[in-house]
Amino acid sequence: MNHHRRARRAITASAAAAAILGAAFAVAPAAMAGAAEDTSAPCLANPMAAATPIGSASGYTIFVTGDAILANSELEGSLAVGGTATFGDPRGLASNQYPLYHGGIGGNADYTPPTIDGEYNRLLINRFGVNPDATKVVQIKAPSGGAPVAGAKIVDRATPAGYTFGPQFGGAGTTYFPAAGTNMSAQIESEVQAWNGGAGAATFATAQASFSSYFPADEGSDLLAQTGIWRTPTIIPGGDTTVTLDPSGPNRVPLSAISGAPKFRLDGYSTTSPLIVKVAPSDVVNGVLTLPSEVNAGKNAPGNAALSYILWDLSDLTGDVTITSYNEPVRGSIYAPDAHVVFPTEAQGGREFEGQLIAGDLTVLSNGKELHTNLFKGELPCASDSTTDPGTGEPGTTGPTDPGTTEPGEPGTTDPGTTEPGEPGTTEPGEPGTTEPGEPGTTEPGTTEPGEPGTTEPGTTEPGEPGTTEEPVTDDTTTQPTAEQPAATSSDSLAITGGGLPWIAGGTAAALAAAGGILLLVSRRKRSA
Template sequence: MESAFTRARTWIAIGAVLITTGAALTASAMAASAAETTDDGTTCLANPMGGSTPIGSDSGYTLYTTGDTVLANLELEGTLAVGGDATFGVKDGISNLQYSIFHGGVGGNADYDVPTIDEGPNRVLVNRFTPDPDMAKVVEVKRDGGQVDAGAKIVDQSAPAGYTFRQAFGGDGTTFYPAGGGNMSSQLTSQVQPWNDGAGATTFATEESTFAAYFPEDEGTAQLAKVTADDGWKTPTVSQPSNDALVTLDSSGPNLLTLDEFPASASKFTMTGYSTTSPLVVKVSPSDLVDGVLTLPAYGVAGKDAPANAAISYLLWDLSDLSGDVTIVSRGEPVRGSIYAPNAHVIFPRDGGVEFEGQLIAASFTALMDREIHTNLFYGVLPCADAPTPTVTPTVEPTTDPTTEPTVEPTTDPTTEPTVEPTTDPTTEPTTEPTVEPTTDPTTEPTTDPTTEPTTDPTVEPTTDPTTDPTTDPTTDPTQSAEPTSSATTAPVASDDDDATSDSELAVTGGTVPVGAALTGGLFVLAGVIALVIGGLRRVRRNG
């Protein structure tokens, strides 16, 4: 007949197996929720310029500011989003009466998609249209042959005072103008939004009441800060085979240079080895400014010159450490590449100002140069801003519980387990085991175990229990399996290139927690603990 000792060891062995299996299932569930992946199975990645992309849209704006913008340059071939006041034309800028906004392609690059606002294509989204009282300017959103018709929207139409809508002067579009004014009054006109007996006025309205409601939180700064030399940044090679510099990127990950690493004698540069996952980020520090002026080397290929112009979409000037006024100039060539300056007022000056070909995120922006602005969106990606919180919680338990439980268990478990487990763990397991065992031995465990368990259990329990949380997990795992679910819903939006043939199509993905696996793991752990309790009690009876 099987001895009580043998039966006790059998129960303990069963408990160890159940706990190990449960812990593995739970850890797997947590890992699945924590390691958000893109469609191709890689680690969670996102575009650091993603703050300019409206929620639900696949493309960002050429120019995006959270505050005011003044456009007094020649024209914009791209898209515009202004979170403050949008002013076109000032005395210090170009004096042309008309300011055109259209897709482009003759002087600049037309290979980009427009953002989506209220489920429709949008070229201009401004919080308020604020003309300069001393400089009349007719802003015209134009049709561009062969390109999508994308119009304008104004969030706050209560200003300027006295402005209203009417049919565009000399056309069938719609214009936002001062009542009683004429075709030379400051106004925002759209050729792509037909008047249609007044219906065109409604197309300027937004469904959301605030500009910010259309955009996700800007996590570019956090993303750039997260990537370090130890876990992400690669170091490219900079050489100067001719008058121009050559930057050879490490294709295994994102590359980082500081501005002072560019040869001072090179006014232009080109680069090789770029891709969605291996862009070049150039870090700019406050010490790089001279009297508030930042001089950037120019990329040596024009924004419209395909296919070599593709490199511009993988070049990012990181100005996240700068604040206040930052005047940007170049050494004779256009400024090319994307500018990330979320805390700065970026200025392209009237004197010395050059064309800008790229994408911009800034606190505010002023363009005064006698030049155009062209679109070359940034398509590089970096690791997501922060790791989902479920990765922390599951790893804390195994490292703390195993070191405390084997020594504490004999004195604390008999009094805590029978009362705590039935109230917190699933109601299916506790109805059989806990109600039988705890009612017989709770008064004998504390007096017997301290003298018997420490000499026998450490040789059996520690080999399995330290990796399985014998006493604490049953009270915490059911809540842990729920916690990652909430974390996953608030995890940073992740973006990746879901089409290997098109870097411009950045998908938005998110992770969810496999609750079933986590719950199953918890049940296994609970059953394992019950089995360990039964085995321990049988040993007690044998030794008693």
């Protein structure tokens, strides 16, 4: 009987040792795989992202958080206005129509409209305003060339007072007009939203009750205010200034660095190396900001691609800012979240615009000049990732937290050969290999003292003995450093990119040591049997 119990205990101990060995070798590759999965691409963000609706793949050509007045000839692109959108002004073009096209007439058509409520959108306004001295019919035109069909939406459909929906005058679409109005009244008509017996009215409605709920928070100012991320391009003055970008990151120059000539040529641009031109309040002279133009026209591919990597940073400007150029259109994106941007009349130097715009308020009076779409495609390191690390001075490094560190008592924290109380291999009183005073020779074969090996039947275990069901301490690779355990520094590249590897070795060694102890015990028991 006693012999069988020893045999069963030997089998149980052997199984425990095998389990520990198996766990040790199973944990290592799994942990290494987890460590590999922790690596990720650097965080990048588009400073013009506030113009892109949540869930949309692309943004608006013109994005205005406040009020907008449009009195030029047309827009080839998309428009979003968070305040009141008024079309027409006596200072602008006298035409009674204001068409919104996709593009391809005078401007670029190689873009995708934004989406609102899961549908392509050409015009999103909070409310419609009317200037009785310069009324216009806003026309949402059907696209050509296979471009997506994009319609209009109005958040506040109770203003102006007395406005309603009806069939388009002379067409199958839907119009938003004064109830007693005519085809000459100020209105928004859409060729792409069929009236269909009145069903077209619902297509102008928004699912959200507010304009702002469709858009993310504007982080452009924070992105552009970063330090330590900027590269300096090579600038060669001449009839047309040549600006060759440093490909290793985003490039930034003050406006004064490239304003010596009316035009410049941009080379070496890419998503991660765009050109940011910082505009200071001192660059605005008598309320007017004059910008040089990139040599390529916004419509002419492939040269027009350069326009999507130029951003005029007006984030330090407030109040009215009249923007013009020397001779060519104003080209590139404009970020002016706190300014009232004015494109003046042609007599005052008003030009066409080819790019993307974010503004607090907007007034476009440039008569027969058009607004065209060249969306900004550059990206900057995320503000949270570009802090300078005191250990390296390099942007984008991680802080002191090391996800691969472990708390005291976890695998990998004890040197091989040392054990904590209660762990395998420890000689606590009553455990295998321990001899209480007076034990040697005091027990007859087949008898056992309480707490000694052989007191438990197979399937039952006492705390601390081999074969117990107590769970071993497991490692958590996301454990944060504590006051008792200093955090890894930025110089610990292993801890940053593969922090799990040190404890894998320590944990495996501990498991192997435990298994070896159990196997030695089994061997001794067999010999004594």
